[in-house]
Amino acid sequence: MSSQTVDFQLLQRVYLLGIGGIGMSALARYFRRRGLQVAGYDLTPSQLTHELESEGMAIHYADSIELIPRDYRLPSASTLVIYTPAVPAGNAEVRYLIAQGHTLHKRAEILGLLSRNWTTVAVAGTHGKTTVSTMVAHVLSNTVGCDAILGGIAVNTGSNLVLKDRGKGLFVTEADEYDHSFLQLTPAVSVVTAVQADHLDIYGNLRGVEDAFIEFAMLNQHKKLIVNERTARLFSMLGLQLCTYGLGEQASYRAAKIHYEGLNSRFTVYRSDDAGLDVQIGLPGRFNVENTLACIAAVEAVGVPLEQQLPHLASFKGVRRRFEVRYNSRNLTYVDDYAHHPEEIAAVIQAVRVAFPGHRLVVVFQPHLYTRTRDLAVDFARALAGVDELLLLPIYPAREEPIEGVTSGLIAQLLPPSVPCLLLQQSELLPMLESIDFQVLVTMGAGSIGTMAEAIAELVRLKDC
Incomplete structure (x- = not known):
């Protein structure tokens, strides 16, 4: 090899x-x-x-x-x-x-070779990169054209591939940090959405993760970086031209006057000292407001002004298994999400609480990887403490062998006593869901839980009858 x-x-x-x-x-x-x-x-x-x-x-x-x-x-x-x-x-x-x-x-090597002769927009981050890169591809493909190889299935197209270049040579890709994969890219436009401790089986500790993202940032052809304001400090001493985004007053792209209306969000985008433009998206939660700001900045960086982006931001339907609403009625809602890191889980729960205030929230979580569960058990428990009831499935091993003493029970024992928690086998999940009450149900995890979404959606529909 x-x-x-x-x-x-x-x-x-x-x-x-x-x-x-x-x-x-x-x-x-x-x-x-x-x-x-x-x-x-x-x-x-x-x-x-x-x-x-x-x-x-x-x-x-x-x-x-x-x-x-x-x-x-x-x-x-x-x-x-x-x-x-x-x-x-x-x-x-x-x-x-x-x-x-x-x-x-x-x-990663082939992706790097394919993208070498294109003007590449590469979106990296320990979370948020799939939604942002897919949103960028959606906006560009509907304005000036682009090709894209994505890390998720776009709901709008039902695919993870976009071939809509119109001669400008624009290429959009998710820049995956796992196994240093994103270091094969040489982007013209680089985005970093977040840098958190993850893939510690590869990087050892947070410092190792940060070093890899710094190396990725330095690969940009123009020494520029679009970065979430909360992560910008990591890159501040590298001689890069930073374009920040977020909700803070000093962000280059700032969202204010945010209004959440069920599963939709409205806000005003300010760039430097301009008067601001109103944006509407069909996605809930602060994290999706920030994702949209990252998209706007990246698309403007290749020459498409925000005014031209607006209708396509509004028509973007999201990514499969990224806050994917599988069932929604006046009584019951079911959301399926790929979240497998504590920061992602917390963001999903926050979005649910904003979209459905006061509703009884039951979460099903399937931890992904023994090493991640071992290294981040405290953070998982903290993120999941905001639910009304938790159903924990066994760890999905993916590429790993079991580690002695590392089970989903590590998370359960760290939860506050106020959070009811059940440890279940996956085969026990559907019968349990039939018997418990909820108004909003969320399934989360990067393993086999996603294969059950259709059956769970049907169960929720029948409960609603």
Whole structure:
């Protein structure tokens, strides 16, 4: 597994190990839409892999050399093999392809190579990056045009790929900090939404995370950075030209006169000393106001004024599993969210409390990764303390092996006594939801909880009848 230059003009076929991942699937779609043959392996079938198959990609779900299509087995300049670190090095297909002489390329490396000849808008942050990058792509694709490879499924299009360049060469991507992936990019426009302790299995501590984000910021071609005002201090001594956004008086892009109306938000955006412009979005919560400010700043940085952005900000419907409202009536509401970090969880709960004041809130949380649960258990408990009742599922391991003594119970025992908490197996969740009362139900987590959203939405609908 090494980094080599890829001649994309010679490619005829692409094989992806871990094709069902959100980032990998966007690359798969990109190459398929360019007319290449695309095939791949993933551990489990999902709605996303079924969609890829319907788009003409050959996917299998067993780690088997025999299932690799013959045209992909021998190395050549016409065949590209991409892998995600989520696929273990001991995978039989990985070992076979290396033994055959293939160079295996990380997803981040290919994304970096693809974006090199474009004017790239890269959005990074330990949370908020998926919504902001998808919003930027939505606004640009509906104004001056852009291509985008995203880290979430846009509700407006049902895809994580945008191919709407109109000759300006604009490219939007989510800049993922996991495994230093975002250091492969050389952005023309860089955005950092937040820097918090996360992926400590990679970085060790918060300082390691901060150092990586500093390195990302320094990759900007123009030594400029758009950054949330609460994070700006980290970058203040680097010689960068900072453009800040937030609710503070000193922010370059500032939101004021904020009004939350159910699941919508209205506010006025001020830039420097201008008179301000009113903005409306179909998303709730302070965090989405801040996400919108980041989008506005990034899109203005490539030459599209706020006045032209307004109708497209209003028409943006969000990202699948980012405060996705799966059911909403006068009596009951169900929201599904990808939140798996304490800061994200707190932001979602704050948005619910603003949108549905006084409603009984029940949260189902599935922790993601043993290391993250161990390292951030106190912060998880603090973030979840604002709910009326909590249902905790077992930790979703993803790429990790169990760690002795690390369970969801770590979070439960740190909760204040005022928060009722039940520890459940995933198979027990639906019966429990049938038996408890709530006005707003929120499911959160980056693991398998997302696969239950449709069944939960139907259960909520039946409860409402």
